[in-house]
Amino acid sequence: MEANNNHQNISQATTDEIERDEMAFDYLIVGAGPAGLATAIRLKQKNADLTVCVIEKASQPGMHSLAGAVIETAALDELFSDWRQTPPDVWVPVTKDEFSLLSASSKTPLPLPPQQRNHDNVITSLGALVAWLVEKAEALGVEVYAGFPAQQALLDEGRVVGVRTGDMGLDKQGSPKDSFQPGMDLKAKVTVLAEGCRGSVSKQLIKHFSLDKNSQPQTYGIGIKELWQLPPGRVTPGLVQHSIGWPLDTATYGGSFLYHLENDQVAVGFVVGLDYQDPRFSPFEAFQQFKHHPTVKPVLEGGEIVSSGARALVEGGWQSLPTMDAPGVMLIGDAAGTLNVPKIKGVHTALWSGIYAADHLVEQADSAGWDQAFRQSPVAKELYQVRNIRPGFQYGLWRGLLNAAWQTLTRGLVPGVMKHHEDHSALKRLSEMTQRDRQWVERDLPPRDRLASVYFAATEHDEDQPVHLQIADPDICTSRCAQEYGNPCTKFCPANVYEMIETEQGRQLQINAANCVHCKTCDIKDPYQIINWVPPEGGSGPNYRNL
Amino acid sequence: MKVLVGVKRVVDFNTRIQVKSDGSGVQTDGVKFSMNPFDEIAVEEAIRLKEAGLATEVIAVSIGGDKNQDTLRSALAMGADSALLVKTDDEIQPLMAAKILKNLVEQQQPKLVLLGKQAIDDDANQTPQMLAGLLGWPQATFASKLEIDGDTAAVTREVDAGLETLSVDLPAVVSSDLRLNEPRYIKLPDIMKAKRKPLEVIDLADLNIAASASIATLKTSAPPQRQAGIKVESSEALVAELKARNLV
Ligand SMILES: Cc1cc2nc3c(=O)[nH]c(=O)nc-3n(C[C@H](O)[C@H](O)[C@H](O)COP(=O)(O)OP(=O)(O)OC[C@H]3O[C@@H](n4cnc5c(N)ncnc54)[C@H](O)[C@@H]3O)c2cc1C
Ligand code: SF4
Numbered sequence: 001m002e003a004n005n006n007h008q009n010i011s012q013a014t015t016d017e018i019e020r021d022e023m024a025f026d027y028l029i030v031g032a033g034p035a036g037l038a039t040a041i042r043l044k045q046k047n048a049d050l051t052v053c054v055i056e057k058a059s060q061p062g063m064h065s066l067a068g069a070v071i072e073t074a075a076l077d078e079l080f081s082d083w084r085q086t087p088p089d090v091w092v093p094v095t096k097d098e099f100s101l102l103s104a105s106s107k108t109p110l111p112l113p114p115q116q117r118n119h120d121n122v123i124t125s126l127g128a129l130v131a132w133l134v135e136k137a138e139a140l141g142v143e144v145y146a147g148f149p150a151q152q153a154l155l156d157e158g159r160v161v162g163v164r165t166g167d168m169g170l171d172k173q174g175s176p177k178d179s180f181q182p183g184m185d186l187k188a189k190v191t192v193l194a195e196g197c198r199g200s201v202s203k204q205l206i207k208h209f210s211l212d213k214n215s216q217p218q219t220y221g222i223g224i225k226e227l228w229q230l231p232p233g234r235v236t237p238g239l240v241q242h243s244i245g246w247p248l249d250t251a252t253y254g255g256s257f258l259y260h261l262e263n264d265q266v267a268v269g270f271v272v273g274l275d276y277q278d279p280r281f282s283p284f285e286a287f288q289q290f291k292h293h294p295t296v297k298p299v300l301e302g303g304e305i306v307s308s309g310a311r312a313l314v315e316g317g318w319q320s321l322p323t324m325d326a327p328g329v330m331l332i333g334d335a336a337g338t339l340n341v342p343k344i345k346g347v348h349t350a351l352w353s354g355i356y357a358a359d360h361l362v363e364q365a366d367s368a369g370w371d372q373a374f375r376q377s378p379v380a381k382e383l384y385q386v387r388n389i390r391p392g393f394q395y396g397l398w399r400g401l402l403n404a405a406w407q408t409l410t411r412g413l414v415p416g417v418m419k420h421h422e423d424h425s426a427l428k429r430l431s432e433m434t435q436r437d438r439q440w441v442e443r444d445l446p447p448r449d450r451l452a453s454v455y456f457a458a459t460e461h462d463e464d465q466p467v468h469l470q471i472a473d474p475d476i477c478t479s480r481c482a483q484e485y486g487n488p489c490t491k492f493c494p495a496n497v498y499e500m501i502e503t504e505q506g507r508q509l510q511i512n513a514a515n516c517v518h519c520k521t522c523d524i525k526d527p528y529q530i531i532n533w534v535p536p537e538g539g540s541g542p543n544y545r546n547l
Numbered sequence: 548m549k550v551l552v553g554v555k556r557v558v559d560f561n562t563r564i565q566v567k568s569d570g571s572g573v574q575t576d577g578v579k580f581s582m583n584p585f586d587e588i589a590v591e592e593a594i595r596l597k598e599a600g601l602a603t604e605v606i607a608v609s610i611g612g613d614k615n616q617d618t619l620r621s622a623l624a625m626g627a628d629s630a631l632l633v634k635t636d637d638e639i640q641p642l643m644a645a646k647i648l649k650n651l652v653e654q655q656q657p658k659l660v661l662l663g664k665q666a667i668d669d670d671a672n673q674t675p676q677m678l679a680g681l682l683g684w685p686q687a688t689f690a691s692k693l694e695i696d697g698d699t700a701a702v703t704r705e706v707d708a709g710l711e712t713l714s715v716d717l718p719a720v721v722s723s724d725l726r727l728n729e730p731r732y733i734k735l736p737d738i739m740k741a742k743r744k745p746l747e748v749i750d751l752a753d754l755n756i757a758a759s760a761s762i763a764t765l766k767t768s769a770p771p772q773r774q775a776g777i778k779v780e781s782s783e784a785l786v787a788e789l790k791a792r793n794l795v
Contacts, residue, residue, distance in 0.1 A: 021734070021735075023739075089576060089577065090577075127577060128577060143739065147733075165735070169732060178729065179729055179731060179732060181731070181732040184735060186735075304565070456563060458563055538732075545577040545578055
């Protein structure tokens with residue numbers, strides 16, 4: 001895996017001979033999200049003598065975190081006894097739920113699916129929750145290092161013994177600059193991968209150990225979110241609104257959320273299943289259209305965007321969970337795929353998986369047996385019960401809704417597991433789909449376009465570093481992909497990273513890597529699976545504010 | 548030679564600044580803060596002096612709330628030997644900052660004070676000059692190159708006409724410009740070591756410096772929104788449009 005791995009970063013090729021610093025811990029956790037931080041906190045609570053290290057690719061913890069976020073809080077009660085007096089900075093108890101079906105001009109209330117009943121839940125921001133968890137973790141003696149991505153796993157005789165962090169200070173060609181600082185080798189008895197949806201090291205290891213050979217393919221959605229500051233008096237703090245329908249056609253899975261916070265802020269967002277078929281479709285545009293619905297636009301008009309971003313989320317559920325352990329390594333949270341899709345909630349399941357993972361390590365001091373332990377947990381039961389809801393939507397919205405009602409009524413007791421297909425294979429060729437007139441409206445709410453949107457993500461990458469979006473075969477982009485699919489990467493990337501430009505040598509793909517917000521959509525949806533997302537230089541990427 | 552370096556905690560340069568709706572300042576909740584980039588350059592320079600055997604000790608100092616400890620820890624991780632936080636939750640204006648720094652200089656007796664030429668939040672560009680004035684020390688501002696030779700420092704500055712080199716006797720105050728150096732990446736083991744380096748916290752009140760606020764902020768407002776441009780077909784049309792707007 002180290003030297004001859006084909007996912008390897010260009011950087012490692014030139015710097016393989018370099019001597020690297022090494023550090024060892026009892027347990028190493030990759031990713032400071034809810035899953036990784038819950039593991040770290042629980043480990044130190046159970047045994048203060050353990051050395052526990054968490055590394056995070058963002059410049060500061062929480063800066064890459066994005067969720068709705070309405071969360072269930074029981075896992076926090078499990079972790080802390082008196083936390084409710086000093087909750088995270090963004091914390092608004094849910095007061096009311098609304099669920100509706102949109103047409104281009106109207107809104108029809110729908111009965112609330114039980115999975116979306118949010119009584120007792122809280123609207124927060126994942127970024128604020130993460131910052132809060134990091135404070136608690138550090139107080140317990142967890143070492144949290146932000147700005148250090150895990151670049152690749154370190155293997156020794158078939159066992160994962162740690163990770164190598166990314167090199168800093170390489171130029172575009174991958175040669176060391178004056179400031180060059182080689183990545184270091186972090187070693188541990190067990191490495192816990194908590195990278196969230198489509199983790200890059202998780203992807204390497206799932207492949208290396210064939211951890212997905214007994215599971216359905218993982219499936220995904222893309223979520224785009226904006227936080228708005230509105231003129232006074234428009235919000236109803238605690239109101240949670242979800243919609244399905246317009247601007248999506250019935251063959252496309254997805255919907256909106258609008259969460260009312262305090263201080264005249266709302267979180268507005270849109271999720272689209274990445275099993276959509278139309279190569280011309282742009283999730284970003286769908287979200288912007290939603291904001292112009294006659295019932296939504298008046299809420300936002302005159303306000304300003306505080307922050308915006310995008311992130312893929314897992315949608316495969318129970319049947320797509322890979323085997324969650326291999327020698328020396330454990331997968332937790334959305335790195336494995338613990339999100340509960342009908343609830344559109346993955347924070348609580350990520351926290352719980354982290355708690356169980358720590359308990360497993362305290363008892364067993366090894367990764368072996370973790371997969372089984374997780375599958376016997378209450379969270380696994382929760383996921384099993386709803387396993388057949390999301391797959392029903394591959395037959396369209398109406399059959400999906402009927403199936404969802406049936407699955408809910410029977411509490412998932414009817415045996416059988418519905419199948420998934422890989423998202424990228426759902427894309428139809430241009431020739432198989434006539435261009436639709438989606439009757440989309442002229443927009444006037446900000447952001448004007450994806451570039452303007454990236455500005456609100458405050459994303460930053462030093463331009464003089466190796467491109468972190470590796471295209472295995474760029475010729476395909478200009479030949480087959482252009483003809484067959486019309487380069488869908490130029491449409492699905494929410495940050496306009498991919499552009500086809502005319503050059504003297506003809507049409508070429510230009511990669512504006514500095515705009516990337518690390519959503520991972522391209523890695524998932526590209527029809528030829530030739531895009532490989534690897535972590536850029538540590539600390540690069542978005543700097544979200546309370547997303 | 549002891550070197551004292553000032554570091555300020557500011558809203559990160561990459562942040563999109565938003566003005567509070569009541570115009571009383573900019574929003575800071577959920578916003579990323581980091582070390583003022585010019586101060587980071589000053590810290591880097593001090594550490595390079597130490598690595599070159601010219602400085603014996605580097606002390607990083609900061610003025611502000613408890614969170615400034617993070618900023619000081621970054622300076623320690625870069626290589627400073629110890630850190631001092633003068634704790635206050637009040638807004639500190641340049642003259643007050645200079646008075647506080649003067650007090651620390653008298654305590655610590657450094658031979659060189661390195662500061663950023665300005666902080667990117669208020670862009671005041673006054674503290675180094677005021678500090679030199681209060682101390683009665685020579686000053687060399689906007690340094691793009693610094694060479695120490697015994698008891699003098701040669702400081703190169705970028706001026707309109709080209710490069711200007713000053714020679715100042717030490718002790719002196721030097722402020723760093725962008726091109727002085729490129730700060731290093733912090734290494735993970737150094738962050739760990741930084742946690743064990745000494746960081747002393749002093750309450751501002753204990754320094755007995757009379758508070759001085761000579762500037763009152765009346766209002767903070769966002770720059771006016773730029774109007775969307777228009778496209779013209781020809782140079783004649785351009786001239787016509789410019790004339791219509793009385794621009795030519
Ligand atoms: C638009 C949207 C809305 C959502 N709404 C909700 C909601 O309302 N309620 C809810 O409960 N859930 C919601 N979710 C789901 C929720 O965000 C996730 O399920 C949850 O965050 C998963 O937690 P995690 O710790 O597994 O991963 P993450 O939260 O993704 O954290 C992973 C961390 O690892 C870091 N990382 C990744 N790779 C590396 C690497 N190689 N090296 C170092 N660091 C790395 C990342 O930067 C990140 O900080 C939503 C998701 C999206 C996208
Ligand atoms: S390049 Fe890929 S990971 Fe980056 S923003 Fe675009 S789709 Fe997301």
